[in-house]
Amino acid sequence: DGGITQSPKYLFRKEGQNVTLSCEQNLNHDAMYWYRQDPGQGLRLIYYSQIVNDFQKGDIAEGYSVSREKKESFPLTVTSAQKNPTAFYLCASRLGSQGRSTEAFFGQGTRLTVV
């Protein structure tokens, strides 16, 4: 089955600690995204990547870092510089320039809580 997988589903972080959220896709998509969603709000873009070894900041990149060493993987690190990291994090992928489509596929999300 093709899809996009995020792990873990729940994550607890102590203050001052870095944590890494995993995102893997086997859809052969070029573009991958990380979003943050706060309760009752829409999705806000953290980072996105159009191709391997390239990524761009979104609207709320401060306190986060990413890498794109493989087409299938786009991990997100929440650093200690992110002062309010408790949120629901969503990873997505798209075909990108292979199709005139805005259809994105999402993982099931990671709920991060600072304890």
Place this chain on the structure above:
Amino acid sequence: LAKTTQPISMDSYEGQEVNITCSHNNIATNDYITWYQQFPSQGPRFIIQGYKTKVTNEVASLFIPADRKSSTLSLPRVSLSDTAVYYCLVGDDSNYQLIWGAGTKLIIKP
């Protein structure tokens, strides 16, 4: 990148047809219109996409007038399980930054 405007919330009853309208006055020539559904604590799920006129699939219809400045998602005979947040997005494959609004919270009552 075109922004969208949707009602914040809507209520309806089981068995009714629900229409959610999205305004996108600045839509570009190459932009497609895409609708997603999101349940609590889950990632959004693609519902339907269109460019002009009418598109229908097994779960919904999408109506787009000739000027394309708005679109209407139509959900036929809704059930309680259709209670969710619905998002409208516009863009094409060159728009790597998809803009997400707050969506429309649809509540279906028995």
